Each structure stands twice: as structure tokens, then as C-alpha cells.
Amino acid sequence: MGFLLVLLAFWLPGAVFGAAAGLRGWTLAAGAPLLTFGIVALGIPVLGGLGIRWDVVSVAGWTAVLTVVAFALGLVVRRIRRDAPGPEAAAKGKAGEHLLIGAGVLAGMAVGAVATLRGIRTPGNVNQDFDAPFHANLVRWIAEHGDARPATVGTIANLPDEHHYFYPDTYHALLALLVGHGGLDVVSIVNLASLAVVLAFPLGVAALCRVWGMPAIGAAAAAVAASCFTAFPYDLMWHGPVWPYAAGVALVPALLTLGRLLLVPRGIAGPVTIAVGVAGLAGLHTSVVFVALVYFVLLLGALVVKLEVIDWRAAWPSIAATAVLAVLFGLPQVLPSLYNAGGVTSAEWPTVASVTEAVGQTVTFSPMAGFPQWWIGVPALIGVVLLVRHRRLVWIAAGYVVFGGLYAATASLDNRLVSLVSGPFYNDYYRIAALLPLIGAVAFGEFAFSAATWSAARLRKWSPKLRAAPLVALTVLALVIGAGSRGGYVGLNTVHVNVGYRGFPALSDGERTALGWLGQHTVPGERVMNDRADGSVWMYALEGLRPVEWTFYGADPGTDAAYLSVFLNDLDRYPKVRRTLTALGVRYVFVGSGTATPNLRNSVGLAGLDRTPGFRQVFRNADAAVYRIEGAVAPGSGPGDGQ
DSSP states (O other): OOHHHHHHHHHHHHHHHHHHHTOOHHHHHHHHHHHHHHHHHHHHHHHHHTTOOSSSHHHHHHHHHHHHHHHHHHHHHHOOOOOOOHHHTTOOOOHHHHHHHHHHHHHHHHHHHHHHHHHHSSSOOOSSSHHHHHHHHHHHHHHHHHHOOOOOOOGGTTTTOOOOOOOHHHHHHHHHTTTTTOOOOOHHHHHHHHHHHHHHHHHHHHHHHHHHHHHHHHHHHHHHTTTOOOOTTTGTTTTTHHHHHHHHHTTTTHHHHHTHHHSOOOOTTHHHHHHHHHHHHHHHHHHHHHHHHHHHHHHHHHHHHHSSOOHHHHHHHHHHHHHHHHHHHHHHHGGGGGHHHHHHHHHOOOOOOOOOHHHHHTTTTOOOOSSSOHHHHHHHHHHHHHHHHHTHHHHHHHHHHHHHHHHHHHHHHOSSHHHHHHHTTTTHHHHHTTTTTHHHHHHHHHHHHHHHHHHHHTTTOOOOOOOHHHHHHHHHIIIIIGGGHHHHHHHHHHHHHHHHSSSSSSSSSHHHHHHHHHHHHOOOOOOOEEESGGGGGGGGHHHOESSSOOOOTOOOTTTTHHHHHGGGGGTTTHHHHHHHHHTEEEEEEEEOOOOOTTTTOOOGGGGGGGGGGEEEEEEOOOEOOOOOOOTTTOOOOTTTTTT
């Protein structure tokens, strides 16, 4: 039931809006989650600015308003002008072809779902990597406060007084609507949402291939291959995890599918849905907009050199309207990110490969891998050549040069130019590596179709009635699901997903038990002193407890949190320590075990509390201890209360 609600949240709003705007078929199916995030991104500032609480009812109402406007506008435009049939009509085929594509999508979804679920193990399993508690805390914060505007969430980033704080929170705003419904808690929601992202990717790839002219056989094969590359989505489930960015990358194929409407206009469908889709990508993660921009520039180049066919006279009004609306809808999502642009572009990661190694990883579509994924990487490489040779989706193949080159440079070179170009991606080779599987999947589809038709032509000499479809089905089965890839690389990808849930761990079962005890002994408005290095930064997402230290990064120097992290165990020496604790409403101290990373140091101020006057141990197990500060009272209590 819970996962069904997550799927409905991802697909239903966008499907209703997209249908009203004129989308149909595979374009609607793939574009629905992208449009959902676009609706959410546009709704956050509007509802927040009007003082309307962010909840299921208000978001449903906002979706209804946009849907009615889209339907009415489409009706007016259809009466004024008649366009050529949309990409769905161009891609219209026999029922058997759609069934074949559907089978490929379902197979790709199954491969992705198995690898993801085996890696997560249970929906309630906590991701142990560095950014996971921030994302989970943000989901709960929006759900409890009913305001999804980024400027209102600085508290959970240890910046309570920063009113210009920005982090793209469209992803979290959608998930916040699910908190408390269908038995879903925050941890289950973020885990199941990552599975929904995995399912969206092969669907988007199949739709992209189909509407841009790839035969059904190739689209089906591409959908299966999309779920086999380790670099995406599986590496992003432990590296960070960067869930919002992963969602954006997964939905890039959907936006490129909508891009077909630029060449074959269909009323308002192109301008409106592409613009809303751009808002969705920008709201998920600003850096994904750069990815979309690169692809659209490459598409423009393909149009200029006539690698794609377009009637400029018929298409230019739609293209112009799309550009204007995309700027109007996308710019408000992008501009606030300038607040943190310096922090993003200044991020530094050490090089991890020589130039030769990085190029080799790119060639085999196996970035950041210890061993090449030969069974899909080599066919994909051949497929890139075939795409160019067949003049099909050449602009996607060109993306291989752009993003592949960017990955190789970022992973192996350390200079200002590379830092500048990779800056929008935090100079992070994992994020750039995640862009290659889209190209690899499309190229694999072209290879599978070409190999099957070539083989069928040779075999047809023996049997004139032989068709390519059965042969390609066997080809895909052998290459992707066969023994060589060990079941679509499910085993390998399961291990990569599980890295994030195995950890050191930052948060153990014993610590969760201790946090549960704290949840029963605190009152609203109370804060808990904690160590930034252990798993206690999860306490808000898990129990609704407000920590003093919200993230593994720790509070900024000069803040109360930073002061206590150093001087807490000097309670009996420095009166300022008690004054600060009282001002923050702190009565309990949580001390856990383990750290988020091996080089992360525990706060010196929380060491030796069992030997420090003024602290009384009230709970302990093998992994955690809870101390009560003597003389402290619960917020709102009088002297002597709360002891």
C-alpha cells in the first residue's frame, strides 16, 4: 500500500496535467513524473507566498488549477490553428510493437527493482551515507511546518538565522505529502521514492527512443539496458546519497521525449509541458538543467546540419513559445541557487584515475568501476557508432563525447579549466558519470536492433519468413539478462546499493533504540545536545527530536552549537555553557558510537560525560548513552519540574 502511494504521488498529478495539455501514449507515461515535479516546483513559491499550508489538499488544488488552465488554453489554441500529428502519431505502430516495448520496460523495471530492493533490504533500513539524514530531515521539516520554500528550512542545515538559504527541495516537498499516510514513515518514504526513480528511468529511455524514431525492438532493448549500468542509478544511492539529483537525471529522458514536440508541434503540448518539465528539473537539482541545456543545444546543431527533419515555418511559433515559457518557469527555480553557487563550484574531489584509465572507463560505459561492464559497455560503444552511421539520434551520440569527455577530465585532471566546467556538478565525477548510462542505453538499443536485423537478413536466406523481432528478443536476453552479465548485473548493482546501507555504520540499531527512549522522555520545543559525527543527526527524521547539531558537517564556528560541541564537558567550569544550554532548551545529551566516515572526528565536548560533574546517565546500551543535565528543566516547566 505504501509503495502504491509513492507511485501515485510520482505519476498521478503529472499524468492528469499532461493529458489535459495534450500528451498521449509513451510520451505521457514517461513525462508524468517529470510534470509532477514541475507542478510541485511551481507551486512551492505560490502557495508559500500566499500563506497556504503545504499539504495534500492544497497541492491537489494547485494541480487542479494548472490542469484546468492547460485544458482551456489547449482548447483555445486548437480552435485557432491545426498542427501536424504529434510524436505519438509518428511513433504509432502495431499493437505488437507496443507490447514489445512494454515488455522491455517491465523487464528493465524488474532488473532495477530487484537490484534496489536487495540492496536496501527493507524499506525501514537507514541509509548510512553522509547526506541521507539531511534529506530525511528536510522531508519531515516540510511535512511538519507546511511550508516548502527553501528559505524556510535553514534550521536543518545548522543555519537557523539564514533567510537566504537555498537548497533545491522540490523532491522533498513531494515526499513530505506522504508522511503519515499509508503507514509510511520518513525512512520508508525516502527509500521507496528511490525505487520509484529507478522505475522511471527505463520508461523514459523507451519513450525517448520510440518517439525519436527507433524501432520498437531497439526501444525495448534500450529499456532493459537502462537498468543495468552501475553508474546510474545505483552509485548515486550510496554516493551521498544524492537522491534529488538522481531523480533529475532519471527524468532527463522524459524531457528529451517531450522535446520531440518542438519538431512536430501539437497545440500547447510542447511549450507548456517542456516549460513545466524544465521547472521540475531545476527544482529537483539546478545542475540537471545544464544537462538538459547541453542536449537541446546538440539537438539544435542536429537540426542546423539537417540530421533531424523539421519544418521551420510550422515549428518556430512553438519553439519560440517554449523558450519564453521555459525561461519564465525555470528562472525562478535557478536564481535562488546563486546564493550557494560559490560553495557548489568550490567543492574539491581528488583525482581517482589516470587519463588512460578514465578514458577506458568512459569507452566501456563503466565509470568509477573496478572492472568494465563488458556485456553492455561494448555493445553500447558499437551502438554509438551505429547511431551516427544510421543518422538516428546523432545528438544523443554527441552527448557521449561531451559528457564522456567531461567525466574523463574530472576524474583524471586537476586544473582550473576542469574545475570551471565541472563546477555545476560540484566537480564530482560520480555525478557526471551518472550521465553516461542514458547514452549507453540508447546506443545499446540501436546495437540490439541492428544486430538482430543483420542476423535475420542472413538467416532469411534459409527461411524467408523469418522476422527480426523473435531474434532480437533472444539477443537481448542473451546479452543483458544472460549468464555473462550475471542477470543484468543485478548482483554487482545490489552490492553498490547496499554500500549506503552497510556503512560503518553511522547509525546502529542500538542508537535507534536510544533515540526511541529519548522520544518518550522529551517534550515539544526541547532540543537534544548531540555529536555531529555519530548517527544522532537522524533523530529528527526518526523521532521528531530537534538536535543541536543537525548535520554531519557540523555547525559554523561562532554558533552556540559549535561552542557546545567543544566546551559541553566544561559545564562545571564555564557558566556560559549552562546559559547556552538553557537558552537552547537542552535537557538531555545523546552520545552514540561510530562515525559517518572514518576520518570524521567526534566532538571533544561530549567526551567523558560519565565522569563529568553535572551530567547523570539515564540510559545506556552497547551503542549509545543518554545523559540528563542536572538542574535543567523542560521548556515551559518551572523549577523542579521535568526531573
